[in-house]
Amino acid sequence: MSTEVRTERIGTTWLITIDRPQARNAVNAAVAAGLADALDTLEHDPALRAGVLTGAEGTFSAGMDLKAALTGESPEIRGRGFGGLTETRPAKPLLAAVEGSAMGGGFELALGCDLVVAAENAKFGLPEVKRGPIAAGGGVIRLPKRIPHHLAMELLLTGEPITGTRAGELGLANRVVAAGEATAVALRLAEAVTQNAPLALAAVKKIVRAADGAPEPDAFAAQREELKTLMSSADVREGLTAFAERRAPEWTGR
Template sequence: MHSTTEVRTETIGSALLITIDRPKARNAVNAAVAQGLSTALDQLETDPALRAGVLTGAGGTFSAGMDLKAALAGESPEIPGRGFGGLTQARTTKPLIAAVEGWAMGGGFELALACDLVVAADDARFGLPEVSRGLVAGGGGVIRLPKRIPYHLAMELLLTGEPVTGERAGRLGIANRVVPAGESAAAALELAGRMAQNAPLALAAVKELVRAADGAPEEEAFALQAQQMARLAASADVTEGMTAFTERRSPVWQGR
């Protein structure tokens, strides 16, 4: 386990559990949290034994978003090149799952949207209340939410600022899994374990292609896919995957 005052990391199997640890501040993001999350992402990316990350919050709350007191004091909750919380604009190659309990408000919701999958407690609350403060959800909310759910539903959340429950988030398609309160981290770790059974190079290629194809012309997207397919075809993992299939055994991935 690695810990700072604001962010804890723990290796569980092949997953890295990343916990924002400011429960008295509802895990609001200040400069220290942003730096802690950025460092945790580096740990996830550079450790070959880690296959996926799970992001959660301590004390039954995911994150209340930006720490307004810290911001008014001149602190920045952003990391250059990585965005809000050191995450919302970061380019990660390994799957990242948000495990949401309690409130995921403003920047907290945007941290969840920056993840690849979301597991939500049924009584969690997701909201983007920035318009009530004269702002917009600038950590990716106005950009990502309309791509994840139908336009009119996204605009309802963005223009009213009203939160939705984890149960409704599941119906809208914001959350992949909706589980009873207190079980989101366990469910997210289970998903991470399922992903770890697959080839790490293939997982990274999926993430890269989804990013690259977003808004790109179809011809360009297929050309990028062809490049990735050629790289994967030359990898040891493809040979191992095919061999394991013919031998009816589980593959042993090398990540190369």
Template sequence: MSTPEVRTEAIGSTLLITIDRPNARNAIDAATAAGIAEALDRLETDPALRAGVLTGADGTFSAGMDLKAALRGESPSIEGRGFGGLTEAETTKPLVAAVEGWAMGGGFELALGCDLIVAAEDAKFGLPEVKRGLIAAGGGVIRLPKRIPHHLAMEFLLTGEPVSGARAGELGLVNRVVESGEATAVALQLAELITANAPLALAAVKKIVRAAEGISEPEAFSLQRKEMSQLMQSKDVREGMTAFAERRDPKWEGK
């Protein structure tokens, strides 16, 4: 179900999630965070949906935290889910960010919370929190140094200056750099490629990648063996092998 702040639309097996507060540059207030969380719940619980695309209305991804709402005492975070109901959420289904225009502060952090990012070449990514006496606490300080070299991440975090989508591509921050206005279409194409694959395998990839960040390599391999053991017992593995042998597309059940 869509809300006034967040629209959802099922396109094939992908859920398109659109932050829809263009008059506020799609900044995140409490209602918007709740709307994103509700959309992610729909994605997680609907077996017909296998991936999500997150974007913003009217050519802007998100300006981040709604400072006016914050001054009124509203929180843009949800307990257990983080900023925007997303940055700390442990989703099992792949999520692609489609970034047009500004992805500033929490907006950038929402994109970092997704599995893939498609950016318009003239998009703007930045973490300006230090200019307001804050830090990028929605994942920027934690995640960005893991995605790009240390000194480049520190430039984002310490100067607060933005970079273009084209520069983000050069830094390896995004998967695709596209012409202005094409980010959502390309993100949906990427999602379609993803959803052609086995749902249980996609969830296992996300689980192992997430867990491996905080544990030793032997522990990660141990976790991976458990996941592989479960996958090998699934109907989808047999279907994948049978479909390959029969030279046809597999019909996944997620079982």
């Protein structure tokens, strides 16, 4: 794993930290590879139920490392997108804990997560248009789906940032917290998520993706197919049995 991405197991949560504080945690090829490796571990380790993505020393990520890009280095991984994340479809829940700047690709990494916890003084922005490109790591595609059209267009066309507080007002953050508290709160939120059945969590994510932009009949059809597998699982039987026996379920992911 890249030395520019640190990981830590905290209970059933995989804490992933971009660790390039000298470059404001900008994403270069090494960071992209490290994030891809960390996400692979999250996906394939049955003891891990959720991931939290953050940045070292009070900055989430300044986005693409422009100096590295000018030398021809790519922050993308084929089939996985910017930072090895933005075009992936992890089955397990992934949360972003945003302190400081989440600019450009950093904002797009957060948009690639399922839940976002933001410090009130964090900065979210897509300034690519100020430099010539566009927010091609998911910003142009995802942001208009998350907030009202005209507000998304303002962020995309002006390139001006908003605070974590404003991100919460727009619905881009699930929790807005005091500076320095984002990771701790994200870990608590991840723990609450991971109390639930892992197969059900994966099914929710899969169905939400299938329903995105699809006609309702097609979305319900996809849901029925997913439910066939889910309802025959040991976890559903365990959940129903635990409810009847008034005890906490013991999930196996099977």
